[in-house]
Structures are given as C-alpha cells and as structure tokens.
Amino acid sequence: MTADGKAVLYETPRALETSEIPGVIDAYRQAAKNALQAGFDGVEIHGANGYLIEQFLQSHTNLRTDQYGGSIANRVRFLMEVTKAVVEVWGADRVGVRLSPYGVANGSGEPDPMPLYTHAVEQLNPLGLAYLHFIEPRSSGAGRAEVNHQNVPSAMVLFRPIWKGVLITAGGFHRRGRGCRDRRWPCRRGRVRPHLHLQSRTCRAACSAASR
Amino acid sequence: MNYPSLFSPLKVGPYQLKHRLALAPLTRMRAAKPSLAPRPLNAEYYAQRATPGGLLIAEASPVMETGFGSPGVPGIYTEQQIAGWREVVDAVHARGGDHLPAALACRARLAFLVPARRRAAGRAIGGADRRPEDR
Secondary structure (H helix, E strand, C coil), X not given: CCCCCCCCXXXXXXXCCHHHHHHHHHHHHHHHHHHHHCCCCEEEEEECXXXXXXXXXXXXXXXXXXXXXXXXXXXXXXXXXXXXXXXXXXXXXXXXXXXXXXXXXXXXXXXXXXXXXXXXXXXXXXXXXCEEEEECCCCCCCCHHHCCCCCCCCHXXXXXXXXXXXXXXXXXXXXXXXXXXXXXXXXXXXXXXXXXXXXXXXXXXXXXXXXX | CCCCCCCCCEEECCEEECCXXXXXXXXXXXXXXXXXXXXXXXXXXXXXXXXXXCEECCCEEEXXXXXXXXXXXXXXXXXXXXHHHHHHHHHHHHCCXXXXXXXXXXXXXXXXXXXXXXXXXXXXXXXXXXXXXXX
C-alpha cells in the first residue's frame, strides 16, 4: 500500500549492506534527539513485532553472514548498538526497550527464544535502563490468530528472575469475568493472574514490582 | 484496595509513578498526511488516556522515511513531526504529572508504502533478505 492508500504489489526487500548499518543506527540516534526536542520524558526502543531490530534478533528473518548474523551474540549486536546510541542521547535511566521473544508478527520467528533473549537481557542489564518491556508470549502484535505459544509461561515468569530493573509486560490482560467483545481476541477465563485484572485487555501493560 | 501492588507507586528511571498501569505503544495510524506529523487528534487521543503519575508510551514512530509499515503512522524525523509531537507531549503533561516516553521504531522490510517519488533510495531495506514464504 502506498502512503495515500493505494494498493500495490509488495516489493521484495533487500538486506542492508553491512556498511549501511551505521547510518541506520544514526537514524535512531537522531530520532532520540528529536524526541528530546519534542519534550518527551524518555524513549522506548521498539525491538518487537517484526520491526527492524527484531528482524536482526530472530533467525527466521536474519539470514546474514556478517557480524550481525549467525550466532546469538551477532544477532543481538544491532539491538545493543541502537540502544547504546540512544542511551548516549538520553542517559540510560530514561530509555526502555521493548521485545517480543515469542512474537510471530510480520513474519518474524525464533524456534528457541530463551537462549537468544536471555543473552539479550544479560547484555542490557549492565546499562541500567529505565525498564524492559515484553509482549507476553500468549499475545502477539499481530493478533491472537497467529499465536501458537499459549502454553509458554508469562514473560514475568521467564524474565523476572534474570532482568534486574523494572519489568513491563503487555498483552492478554482482561477484565475479570467479562468476555471480550472482539471475536478475534477471545476471552480466556482463568488466564490472568488474580492481581492483574485490568481495565482493558490489551491497551494497558502491567509493571511488575521493581527489584532494584 | 484490592490490588495493592498494581496501585502502589513505582520509580521508573528518574520518574515517580503513582500506579503501575501503563499505556503500551499502540499503532493508531492517525497522523496527518502526507506530512505524517501528529495533529490535534493525536494530542486529544493521548490526553484522554493520561492519569496523574501514569506512564503512557507513545506509538511506535519510524525513525526514518523508509521505516514505515502502515499508512498514517506518525514519524519522528522531520521538524513538522517534532512540532506535532510537541503538541501531544504538552497536552499529556497538562493533564498533570504524566510521563510520556516516545517509542522509536524502524519497520524497514515492512516498508512497502514509501511513495514512488521517494524511491530514490532504492528498494525497501531489511535486516536480511526475507524468506520467500514471507509476505
């Protein structure tokens, strides 16, 4: 689709040349400066939902053979370089990162997310970020129809033990005992932990207790 | 209060939140076209969701022209867009004590809506060549 809403054929994207990557990181850095100029209170780096950072992280989309592809350490490199660039602008305590380890949105995918995302968390920990924000495995930026991780534990169970800062999780929260009206997002009773009955099922994320 | 933890304060970075409900970044596709700058509608949207001492995370905003994945998503790379975001931020802060981080995103590879006149940079880019079965 074009910017004015006209439907056209998809074009086949090409991989970034290794030499182009610093320029993309500069774009994130400049956008962080722009956010400062606009008066925001901080910045969240969106590394979920099949966006560029997740394309580097997950093996379904990252077929690179340079230092940004292959091993887990290599695939996490782009996330870390973007994060450090944004931290240079804002300071770590005003920067958050959003990830969707079990996400399948927009053609992403990782057969075994925990080793990859454990490494990412371990790399992010020493930076002292404001928070880390996970989309719950039970949910998806693409809607539930694509989700096949209903039996995976909550991101709070998976990542609270290893992330040292404030943890936010989002997705699949709903009102107690009330069905969701949207048929695409069927309500599942008993799925939400008792202290997490929220006013809206997906529009709000719940911050779990800070442990620092 | 039934949920003591949810409605207790939390320090996030330098900011003292009064509760632990946050607005997740939600793609609304309501920016002005063709500038892709936030407009009064966007300011109204965020101000409606503001609560004292709350945390609203702005929708994922492309950091570059080739980083779009959906029409009408606000960008954060031109002066006009920055000015639009300033209106949004001011509207939220006017509601009292809310904290609003911007969400920076690049959706390259999903960037199928780059207008033809901006195609000079070439094809949409991605982290890697996508697999044939991807759409």
